[in-house]
Amino acid sequence: MLWVVRLSGFCSAAMIMVVLSPSLQSFPPAEAIRSSHYLGISNGGYDHHIAAVSGVADGSRFRRAPIFHNAAECEPPSANGTCVCDPSLVHIAITLDEEYLRGSIAAVHSVLTHARCPESVFFHLLLSEPGLEPVVRSSLPGLRLKAYYFDPDRVRGLISTSVRQALEQPLNYARNYLAEILERCVSRVIYLDSDLVVVDDIGKLWRTGLGSRPVGAPEYCHANFTKYFTARFWSDQRLAATFAGRRPCYFNTGVMVLDLVRWRRSGYTRRIERWMKVQKSGAATGSAGRIYELGSLPPFLLVFAGHVAPIDHRWNQHGLGGDNVRGSCRDLHRGPVSLLHWSGSGKPWVRLDSNRPCPLDHLWAPYDLYEPAVA
Ligand SMILES: *[C@@H]1O[C@H](CO)[C@@H](O)[C@H](O)[C@H]1NC(C)=O
Numbered sequence: 286m287l288w289v290v291r292l293s294g295f296c297s298a299a300m301i302m303v304v305l306s307p308s309l310q311s312f313p314p315a316e317a318i319r320s321s322h323y324l325g326i327s328n329g330g331y332d333h334h335i336a337a338v339s340g341v342a343d344g345s346r347f348r349r350a351p352i353f354h355n356a357a358e359c360e361p362p363s364a365n366g367t368c369v370c371d372p373s374l375v376h377i378a379i380t381l382d383e384e385y386l387r388g389s390i391a392a393v394h395s396v397l398t399h400a401r402c403p404e405s406v407f408f409h410l411l412l413s414e415p416g417l418e419p420v421v422r423s424s425l426p427g428l429r430l431k432a433y434y435f436d437p438d439r440v441r442g443l444i445s446t447s448v449r450q451a452l453e454q455p456l457n458y459a460r461n462y463l464a465e466i467l468e469r470c471v472s473r474v475i476y477l478d479s480d481l482v483v484v485d486d487i488g489k490l491w492r493t494g495l496g497s498r499p500v501g502a503p504e505y506c507h508a509n510f511t512k513y514f515t516a517r518f519w520s521d522q523r524l525a526a527t528f529a530g531r532r533p534c535y536f537n538t539g540v541m542v543l544d545l546v547r548w549r550r551s552g553y554t555r556r557i558e559r560w561m562k563v564q565k566s567g568a569a570t571g572s573a574g575r576i577y578e579l580g581s582l583p584p585f586l587l588v589f590a591g592h593v594a595p596i597d598h599r600w601n602q603h604g605l606g607g608d609n610v611r612g613s614c615r616d617l618h619r620g621p622v623s624l625l626h627w628s629g630s631g632k633p634w635v636r637l638d639s640n641r642p643c644p645l646d647h648l649w650a651p652y653d654l655y656e657p658a659v660a
């Protein structure tokens with residue numbers, strides 16, 4: 286028994302090290318200033334940053350959620366539960382930045398609310414600003430998590446301009462690197478966007494079989510696949526041949542189950558990066574050279590479309606954000622719902638704050654932990 290105790294002790298110590306280390310690194314002032322909104326500092330600069338982080342430890346801008354406990358039939362949480370390598374854990378990766386912090390916290394909150402075994406869910410938080418981790422810890426007590434700093438420079442040189450500026454955020458590309466960032470002992474992970482809520486037991490999605498496929502996601506084969514790539518792409522035989530012998534369907538990269546063992550073995554990260562380089566060099570010759578218009582999605586389609594394990598559509602009722610037209614509200618797709626996803630440019634927290642919510646935005650609100658400062 287002793288070695289088990291020592292092992293878990295080691296894991297906890299390792300966790301604390303990892304958790305602390307991002308705040309020990311130096312961060313560019315611009316990123317610290319961007320944090321100032323949620324951290325409640327008016328003239329935030331880098332020097333104020335650490336002070337702001339400790340000031341937020343009392344959860345002043347986010348309500349504290351209750352602690353969630355496992356149902357009776359769950360495996361009792363082991364001493365290993367705090368160790369990322371515990372094989373009984375459900376792993377979820379989500380990004381965290383100042384702009385979507387409120388959405389990310391609501392997403393995590395929703396997962397815990399509906400999970401049969403919330404104490405067995407482990408969150409991998411990919412963040413671009415260290416000050417955000419204490420906010421999550423204080424608003425979601427007892428959360429099993431590990432925070433990772435995602436260096437924007439890792440992808441900055443690979444990103445070309447897209448139709449929507451929000452799509453160019455380096456953190457959008459963090460999902461490409463999960464197989465490299467997460468511990469080797471993590472063999473499967475669910476990736477979730479920050480603009481969604483889960484309204485069902487995440488354990489069901491976790492247990493979905495992927496067969497021999499590296500990625501699982503709901504597929505939309507009725508969508509017009511052609512439009513995700515430019516005329517230049519389709520007219521270049523060598524490029525268009527990428528999809529030869531495949532039956533490619535659109536899938537949304539905001540909800541994916543990834544087999545990290547297969548991913549690492551086949552080097553999918555490098556394959557995605559190779560497409561980003563093709564796009565980047567094409568875009569350098571003018572807009573006619575691009576092979577696609579969107580951001581992080583098309584490289585995923587290029588590598589995986591037609592090779593995806595189809596997951597039930599209930600796990601990604603997407604598009605609820607609507608489009609750029611003000612006041613455009615989307616309805617649910619037909620069928621049962623386990624996950625609501627506000628993909629598109631409209632976000633529920635923005636519409637709720639401006640008192641112009643879409644009807645479905647009221648389904649997001651119960652998971653919101655944000656508390657505006659009392660004026
Ligand atoms: C803890 O983890 C180790 C290695 O993953 C495993 O062999 C052991 O049975 C676990 N202990 C408990 C109490 O779950």
Ligand SMILES: *[C@@H]1O[C@H](CO)[C@@H](O)[C@H](O)[C@H]1NC(C)=O
Pocket residue numbers: 509510511512
């Ligand atoms: C699919 O999209 C392409 C490019 O936007 C368009 O040219 C084509 O007509 C569309 N096909 C169908 C069946 O709608």
